[in-house]
Amino acid sequence: MKTTSCLSALLIGAMALTGTLAQALEVTNVTARQRWPWNNLVDIDFTVLTNGTEATTGFALDIGGSFSNGAKKVVATTFTTATEVSAGTNRVTWNLGADYPGMRMSDLALTVTASPEQTYLVIDLSGGSSAASYPYRYTATPPNLASDACRTDELWLRRVPAGAFTMGSPSGEIGKTTNETQHAVTLTTGFYLGVFEVTQKQWYNVTGQKPSYYNNADCWATRPVENISFNDIRGSASGTNWPASGAVDASSFVGKLRARTGLNALDLPTDAQWEYACRAGTTTSLNSGINIASTGSDANLSVLARYKFSGGYLNNGTVQPAQGVGDTNATAKVGSYLPNAWGLYDLHGNVWERCLDWFTGSLGTSAVTDPVGPAFSVWGRTNRGGGCWDNAEYCRSAMRLPSASSSVHPRQGLRLAVGQP
Numbered sequence: 001m002k003t004t005s006c007l008s009a010l011l012i013g014a015m016a017l018t019g020t021l022a023q024a025l026e027v028t029n030v031t032a033r034q035r036w037p038w039n040n041l042v043d044i045d046f047t048v049l050t051n052g053t054e055a056t057t058g059f060a061l062d063i064g065g066s067f068s069n070g071a072k073k074v075v076a077t078t079f080t081t082a083t084e085v086s087a088g089t090n091r092v093t094w095n096l097g098a099d100y101p102g103m104r105m106s107d108l109a110l111t112v113t114a115s116p117e118q119t120y121l122v123i124d125l126s127g128g129s130s131a132a133s134y135p136y137r138y139t140a141t142p143p144n145l146a147s148d149a150c151r152t153d154e155l156w157l158r159r160v161p162a163g164a165f166t167m168g169s170p171s172g173e174i175g176k177t178t179n180e181t182q183h184a185v186t187l188t189t190g191f192y193l194g195v196f197e198v199t200q201k202q203w204y205n206v207t208g209q210k211p212s213y214y215n216n217a218d219c220w221a222t223r224p225v226e227n228i229s230f231n232d233i234r235g236s237a238s239g240t241n242w243p244a245s246g247a248v249d250a251s252s253f254v255g256k257l258r259a260r261t262g263l264n265a266l267d268l269p270t271d272a273q274w275e276y277a278c279r280a281g282t283t284t285s286l287n288s289g290i291n292i293a294s295t296g297s298d299a300n301l302s303v304l305a306r307y308k309f310s311g312g313y314l315n316n317g318t319v320q321p322a323q324g325v326g327d328t329n330a331t332a333k334v335g336s337y338l339p340n341a342w343g344l345y346d347l348h349g350n351v352w353e354r355c356l357d358w359f360t361g362s363l364g365t366s367a368v369t370d371p372v373g374p375a376f377s378v379w380g381r382t383n384r385g386g387g388c389w390d391n392a393e394y395c396r397s398a399m400r401l402p403s404a405s406s407s408v409h410p411r412q413g414l415r416l417a418v419g420q421p
Contacts, residue, residue, distance in 0.1 A: 029089075030045070032045075044092050049087070062162055066109060075187070076096075078098040079095065119140050120158055121137075122137050124137075124154055157194050164186040164187070165279060166182055174295060183366060185371060187276055197413050200223055222334060224334055226412055234267075274385075282341070285397060357374070360379075383401050
């Protein structure tokens with residue numbers, strides 16, 4: 001690992017840049033230069049070295065850092081060039097003025113990290129619950145939705161870049177609740193999030209168990225797993241200690257996945273990670289860039305989600321489906337509706353998705369960085385996204401509800417992440 005100080009002191013001040021080692025890659029010869037005359041753009045040049053075992057293209061780039069006085073963390077999110085880089089010499093252009101209006105760099109330390117992780121992380125679960133290990137790979141090719149392997153014997157996660165967004169809902173949003181106060185959130189590191197909700201077959205491959213209520217023999221495998229608790233996912237001992245500790249019980253779903261993959265950062269997403277990934281740059285109540293127009297049945301939601309009025313209930317939303325119903329009612333086969341801009345499916349509806357955070361009735365209005373939620377809450381853990389029995393207002397991007405760590409329900413499932421704050 002090598003460090004290069006920027007020589008353009010007149011324009012950049014005492015800006016230091018560091019190339020960091022990640023997954024056997026080395027970033028060297030890092031320099032940054034503000035455009036002159038100043039137009040808010042910064043050109044960052046660097047070289048990516050490999051050890052000969054990685055591919056030469058498709059590396060993911062993260063740029064972050066802090067001011068030398070520690071008063072403010074920095075994460076670069078707005079670029080005028082692509083941030084998927086190759087082995088060798090690269091240049092990316094950061095729109096500093098868009099991320100931090102009015103800021104001029106002084107005593108700013110940046111870190112440039114290039115890692116071989118590409119757009120998707122794929123875990124092979126085909127060995128089943130008796131497998132000693134689950135191999136995994138990285139790829140730039142999206143899942144083949146025509147084959148159910150991506151929903152059953154493989155677990156697909158997509159890389160979500162570091163960034164900043166406004167969490168919560170604006171005043172006047174239809175369905176808004178008091179626990180959705182808007183505030184600025186910065187996530188300083190990228191992470192991977194499940195392309196789909198975890199399915200019943202994926203849960204079975206890891207645990208050997210079939211806990212779900214909607215378990216029709218003809219379509220159970222590709223429906224989301226439900227009727228599982230937070231304690232089933234992380235454990236009822238060590239697994240309850242978030243955010244003081246990221247540890248999980250070895251016998252839990254996540255514990256078994258960590259042991260068999262070696263991915264120790266595999267877990268549920270935080271509340272903030274979930275909403276950031278759900279929104280994918282949108283500020284509306286739906287991640288399609290459109291607001292719901294009704295708290296009940298809404299045509300804009302029907303193309304995105306299995307909810308009460310798109311099959312979740314029968315007879316126009318008046319009859320709860322029976323346990324053995326096919327997947328045209330109740331929960332749907334994952335990936336049946338339109339994805340968001342980052343290619344993530346079913347973040348609206350289908351099943352409520354559990355997050356790591358204890359639930360809080362007030363998110364506050366202050367800006368936060370990498371939030372992990374309160375130390376404890378009598379309300380239980382945070383759930384996101386709405387479920388197949390719910391009205392449109394419960395399926396909004398900002399909607400949050402609590403449930404006890406031990407509770408189970410046919411509308412409660414999960415989506416996995418790799419990369420904690």
